[in-house]
Amino acid sequence: MLRIQNLVKRYGHGEPVLRGLNLDVAGESVVSIIGASGAGKSTLLRCINRLVEPSEGSIELNGLELTTLKREELRKARRRIGMIFQGFNLVDRLTVMENVQCGRLGYIPYWRAALRKYPAEDIERAYHLMERVGIAHYANKRADALSGGERQRVGVVRALMQQPEILLADEPTASLDPVSSRQIMELLQNLSQELSLPVLINIHNVAEAREYTQRIVGMRFGKLIFDGAPADLDQEAMDAVYSGTPGEERQQADVGPAQAQAVVS
Amino acid sequence: MTLQTTTTVAERTWARYTPQQRWKRFATMLVVAAAVVWAVESIDIIWPWVWDAPAQVGDLFGRMVPPDVSNLQAILWALVETLNIATIATFVAVFVSLPIAYIAAQNTTPNRFTLWLGRFILVSSRSVNTLIWALLFVAIFGPGVLAGIIAIMFRSIGFLGKLLGEAIEEIDRRPVEALEATGASRAKVVLYAIVPQVIPTFFAVSVLRWDINLRESTVLGLVGAGGIGVILQGAIDTLAWQTVATILLAIIALVILGEALAAWLRKKVI
Amino acid sequence: MSGSAERGVPSSRRHWRKPPFIANPLLRWGLVVGVAIYAIWAISILPFDLDRISQGMTRAARIFSGAFPPNFDRYELLIDGFLESLQIAILATLLGLALSVPIAFMAARNIAAKPIYLIGRAIIILARSFHPVIVAILFVKAVGFGPVAGILTLTLYSIGFVAKMLAERIEEIDWGQVEALRASGTRYIGVLQFAVLPQIMPRQIGLGIYQLDSNLRASAVVGIVGAGGIGSTLMNAFGRYDYDFALAITLVIIGVILVSEAVSGRIRRNIG
Ligand SMILES: Nc1ncnc2c1ncn2[C@@H]1O[C@H](COP(=O)(O)OP(=O)(O)OP(=O)(O)O)[C@@H](O)[C@H]1O
Numbered sequence: 001m002l003r004i005q006n007l008v009k010r011y012g013h014g015e016p017v018l019r020g021l022n023l024d025v026a027g028e029s030v031v032s033i034i035g036a037s038g039a040g041k042s043t044l045l046r047c048i049n050r051l052v053e054p055s056e057g058s059i060e061l062n063g064l065e066l067t068t069l070k071r072e073e074l075r076k077a078r079r080r081i082g083m084i085f086q087g088f089n090l091v092d093r094l095t096v097m098e099n100v101q102c103g104r105l106g107y108i109p110y111w112r113a114a115l116r117k118y119p120a121e122d123i124e125r126a127y128h129l130m131e132r133v134g135i136a137h138y139a140n141k142r143a144d145a146l147s148g149g150e151r152q153r154v155g156v157v158r159a160l161m162q163q164p165e166i167l168l169a170d171e172p173t174a175s176l177d178p179v180s181s182r183q184i185m186e187l188l189q190n191l192s193q194e195l196s197l198p199v200l201i202n203i204h205n206v207a208e209a210r211e212y213t214q215r216i217v218g219m220r221f222g223k224l225i226f227d228g229a230p231a232d233l234d235q236e237a238m239d240a241v242y243s244g245t246p247g248e249e250r251q252q253a254d255v256g257p258a259q260a261q262a263v264v265s
Numbered sequence: 266m267t268l269q270t271t272t273t274v275a276e277r278t279w280a281r282y283t284p285q286q287r288w289k290r291f292a293t294m295l296v297v298a299a300a301v302v303w304a305v306e307s308i309d310i311i312w313p314w315v316w317d318a319p320a321q322v323g324d325l326f327g328r329m330v331p332p333d334v335s336n337l338q339a340i341l342w343a344l345v346e347t348l349n350i351a352t353i354a355t356f357v358a359v360f361v362s363l364p365i366a367y368i369a370a371q372n373t374t375p376n377r378f379t380l381w382l383g384r385f386i387l388v389s390s391r392s393v394n395t396l397i398w399a400l401l402f403v404a405i406f407g408p409g410v411l412a413g414i415i416a417i418m419f420r421s422i423g424f425l426g427k428l429l430g431e432a433i434e435e436i437d438r439r440p441v442e443a444l445e446a447t448g449a450s451r452a453k454v455v456l457y458a459i460v461p462q463v464i465p466t467f468f469a470v471s472v473l474r475w476d477i478n479l480r481e482s483t484v485l486g487l488v489g490a491g492g493i494g495v496i497l498q499g500a501i502d503t504l505a506w507q508t509v510a511t512i513l514l515a516i517i518a519l520v521i522l523g524e525a526l527a528a529w530l531r532k533k534v535i
Numbered sequence: 536m537s538g539s540a541e542r543g544v545p546s547s548r549r550h551w552r553k554p555p556f557i558a559n560p561l562l563r564w565g566l567v568v569g570v571a572i573y574a575i576w577a578i579s580i581l582p583f584d585l586d587r588i589s590q591g592m593t594r595a596a597r598i599f600s601g602a603f604p605p606n607f608d609r610y611e612l613l614i615d616g617f618l619e620s621l622q623i624a625i626l627a628t629l630l631g632l633a634l635s636v637p638i639a640f641m642a643a644r645n646i647a648a649k650p651i652y653l654i655g656r657a658i659i660i661l662a663r664s665f666h667p668v669i670v671a672i673l674f675v676k677a678v679g680f681g682p683v684a685g686i687l688t689l690t691l692y693s694i695g696f697v698a699k700m701l702a703e704r705i706e707e708i709d710w711g712q713v714e715a716l717r718a719s720g721t722r723y724i725g726v727l728q729f730a731v732l733p734q735i736m737p738r739q740i741g742l743g744i745y746q747l748d749s750n751l752r753a754s755a756v757v758g759i760v761g762a763g764g765i766g767s768t769l770m771n772a773f774g775r776y777d778y779d780f781a782l783a784i785t786l787v788i789i790g791v792i793l794v795s796e797a798v799s800g801r802i803r804r805n806i807g
Pocket residue numbers: 011012017035036037038039040041042043044
């Protein structure tokens with residue numbers, strides 16, 4: 001259960017990027033976050049594992065308040081939050097197995113990490129997950145020898161190795177071709193059910209969001225302005241989410257949607 | 266060629282440089298000429314010696330042939346010693362330079378103080394030449410290989426640390442962020458996200474420095490810090506020019522072999 | 536495509552080893568053992584004398600206490616030494632730049648005939664093999680102590696670097712211009728002058744500035760064996776145990792090198 005209340009984030013002394021945002025995610029649901037570029041989607045996800053420090057508000061994960069944690073506590077809390085990146089963010093020169101085991105770094109002692117002597121159950125789990133996503137035969141390949149779709153699978157397995165309580169995915173399919181993109185979305189949906197894991201996905205592809213998620217959240221200008229099932233996301237709601245440009249809006253605080261804009265594919 | 270037909274006559278006057286460029290070139294020439302005149306005028310040279318120099322140099326070379334190989338064994342042993350100095354010193358310097366590079370890189374240094382400390386160490390190591398370091402360590406430890414090794418080490422740390430630090434500053438930030446997000450400690454993030462990214466540079470720079478150190482080790486002996494320079498100095502002092510010739514040939518062989526090995530390693534590893 | 540993971544599924548699933556860097560185990564272990572033996576042997580023959588090191592510590596203390604504070608009283612000697620280093624560097628750079636042009640042409644594969652190419656390369660290799668200090672000590676013996684030996688040394692040193700870089704530049708020039716001139720019946724020298732020289736001039740200027748900086752550094756070192764300049768001043772101070780003056784000289788050398796490095800870097804960046 002993730003509960004975000006009144007979340008505010010401002011970079012430096014500028015206008016807030018997130019302005020009092022509230023969001024609850026319960027159980028094993030897959031939630032898509034849509035919104036125009038600059039709406040603050042990445043900022044929201046990064047506030048949750050505090051790659052970005054929230055300015056105000058509270059974020060609770062299964063009863064643990066995340067915003068006030070100190071260094072060591074934060075490290076422990078981060079182990080429970082898996083993250084998947086648009087650019088995969090793998091370590092290119094390491095093998096797939098090492099990249100996957102990166103997800104366990106928070107748990108194993110330093111000497112094991114240094115000598116690559118991973119615990120047997122971690123290796124078993126890694127093979128299991130890699131087989132599940134279809135990359136087990138690449139275990140000994142270097143990460144930069146893989147295709148984009150395969151690399152993102154490595155990214156997914158790395159996050160799952162953490163045995164996370166929630167998965168955050170920041171545009172996981174934006175660097176992929178349409179086929180791989182759909183495969184990854186399907187994978188995330190299935191994994192969410194198999195592991196009963198809540199998944200938050202930032203996504204620009206509304207069609208995919210509709211198809212693979214049960215709940216869509218629309219962001220605009222640092223606030224949630226839509227929250228509902230894919231069926232509820234009608235043309236009017238789409239216009240509200242995507243019209244205008246957030247940059248302009250930020251400057252002229254309360255101007256309404258200036259120009260209707262084509263839906264982002 | 267076709268372009269010319271469309272331009273008018275007035276535009277056809279052509280000068281290679283704009284007036285401003287010409288003026289700049291002229292000023293530069295003037296500065297260079299003035300520097301040369303100053304240097305030639307005021308340098309403390311006895312000109313007859315200069316005119317005599319080619320003859321003297323020729324004479325010196327004349328006395329070197331044929332090379333005298335009776336001391337070959339001692340020379341070869343000195344070569345091995347030179348090689349050892351370069352290798353041991355490079356090896357130690359590589360490891361010492363790692364933490365210094367870490368604190369001298371803007372994105373990994375713990376705080377501002379360590380950043381400046383790191384940079385200070387690198388600059389002082391780099392701007393003092395190996396031979397000057399050697400002078401100092403010979404004065405401290407007495408003549409011998411040890412002074413040579415430490416001198417080469419001190420000079421190499423700055424070189425290696427600077428290049429490694431730059432490599433660290435140029436790494437891809439994204440894997441680092443990803444690993445931080447998994448809850449890995451700082452030390453593990455360094456091990457998994459930073460080390461693999463700088464390893465190629467690490468090897469390339471180490472091999473490069475080893476090659477340079479091999480050359481520098483050949484002259485350490487001239488200030489008493491071990492290696493083949495010691496017997497070279499001895500042979501020169503006793504005017505044994507034919508032995509000098511053998512030593513010089515041996516040095517060429519060592520340096521060329523070293524360069525070839527370095528090139529091979531570079532190709533092999535990276 | 537049956538991967539290695541599928542082959543030994545039951546047992547290997549709980550174990551994983553990073554694929555070794557060198558696949559052949561014989562070669563790998565041979566290399567490891569070889570390096571280990573070399574390391575042990577090389578360290579074991581080091582004349583490592585604890586006594587001398589502990590003595591060294593007291594000597595170091597004496598040197599450093601003698602060196603602080605640095606003594607700038609004889610600044611005239613220092614300035615003279617520096618000016619001489621500068622003169623040596625300037626003259627050697629110009630001589631080196633001038634001489635390296637014909638040698639670079641000789642050592643460019645695409646311009647020179649085979650035997651001439653080999654001679655050119657040999658000159659460059661020879662000039663690069665010897666550390667300038669070795670060259671300096673020979674020139675000191677041939678032409679006596681003082682700046683002449685320094686100039687000769689650094690000229691050779693400059694040739695080694697500039698001619699090499701320039702030859703590489705000549706090897707990658709644009710052949711279109713050369714052929715255009717050849718087609719119009721220009722003679723060989725004319726081709727070099729009008730088609731090749733303009734293409735390599737910018738490089739030569741950049742190299743010259745870089746080399747002036749290197750020569751200034753090197754002139755501080757070749758002076759140690761008697762080839763004039765600030766290095767000789769430093770060596771004299773060291774020989775007379777004037778450690779405070781030696782430290783002053785060293786500090787000034789460091790300062791000048793940093794400034795010269797910054798200036799030469801700037802100029803080269805501006806030239807582009
Ligand atoms: N590190 C930062 N420093 C300052 N401003 C930032 C920073 N990161 C993001 N911003 C600003 O915050 C706003 C929201 O950015 P964010 O990356 O969260 O948007 P987004 O919804 O993820 O957009 P996109 O769909 O393009 O990824 C933007 O206006 C951006 O300029």
